[in-house]
Amino acid sequence: MTAAPATGPTREPAGDSAGEPAGESAKGYTARFRIWRGDTGGGGLADFEVEVNEGEVVLDIIHRLQATQAPDLAVRWNCKAGKCGSCSAEVNGRPRLMCMTRMSVFSPDEVVTVTPLRAFPVIRDLVTDVGFNYTKAREVPAFVPPPGLAPGEYRMAQEDVNRSQEFRKCIECFLCQDTCHVVRDHEENKAAFAGPRFLMRVAELDMHPLDAAGESGLDRSRSAQDDHGLGYCNITKCCTEVCPEHIRITDNALIPLKERAADRTYDPLVWLGSKIRRRGE
Incomplete structure (x- = not known):
């Protein structure tokens, strides 16, 4: 014998109030970044679109850009745990550690601007002479x-x-x-x-x-x-x-x-x- 099909009401997949499918927020999104590129002779902001995944920090995105779009992008980093102080930069104008700045603090439609520490001379890109x-x-x-x-x-x-x-x-x-x-x-x-x-x-x-x-x-x-x-x-x-x-x-x-x-x-x-x-x- 085969079991009769259930006749009760079916449950729709959970989502938010806007109708987003379950798990959609964990799939990531494409962010817009503006990164300062240049050296002691001058430079300017370059625009990038890059994938962002759940739980990532700004330094993760910089590394993804190096791996996929800008292999010559210079950035100083070491521990990626907020204990060496190497990855200092200015993110949207505020001095921060890139490894401790979560992407979740920015909205998906926000342009994230990353520039070198303004108080010190630029060596190249995000690396300054401290x-x-x-x-x-x-x-x-x-x-x-x-x-x-x-x-x-x-x-x-x-x-x-x-x-x-x-x-x-x-x-x-x-x-x-x-x-x-x-x-x-x-x-x-x-x-x-x-x-x-x-x-x-x-x-x-x-x-x-x-x-x-x-x-x-x-x-x-x-x-x-x-x-x-x-x-x-x-x-x-x-x-x-x-x-x-x-x-x-x-x-x-x-x-x-x-x-x-x-x-x-x-x-x-x-x-x-x-x-x-x-x-x-």
Whole structure:
């Protein structure tokens, strides 16, 4: 015997309110990209149409363009996990890591524009010369070990560790350097201004309870003001907004550093205290 066919109502495949068939959103779509192409001699935006699949990031699309349409497209990348900072670029005008920018944040009909970091000289296509940042890094005096202690003998309270540990998350993507208008819009400032990434490094060392820079004659907060251009920063917090590690650069590093620099320079009691020699010296 054969079973009788079911006589109940049939169920239509699930879809959204617009009548999209089930699974259609997972099949991908064709996106429009505008990518800056050029070198030190100049360049411009080139238009591409490229396939986008579910779950992809902007760096995936750049790699697909290299594989299918633009094999000579230059782009810097390494880990593709948001930890090396290599794939920094500007996506629709905002400094981002391409490997951490999901295509799902853009609508399918939106044109996605990818350009190199504007604050630094272009080498080719999306690759820029970020040597300025390494120059500034070398200008920041290193940690000064406390006298009488060898490496491995340092001891810090956990509260003090927590205070500066946030700054250690920096992956040196230089997005904060790129978005800082002091660097971005005024080339003439670069000689005198270290930028938020390295002022944050100065702040980290200045609040380090074991740093003995003061005993060696180095006042880090004063140096930040005089040598690294802290006064140029007007705390717009744009550096904090683009940090992929969510470091509160402005609130937790730059503002406290500015307060200490101001106290040591303008507060008469702090100034007087710095002039009085300690007992026993």
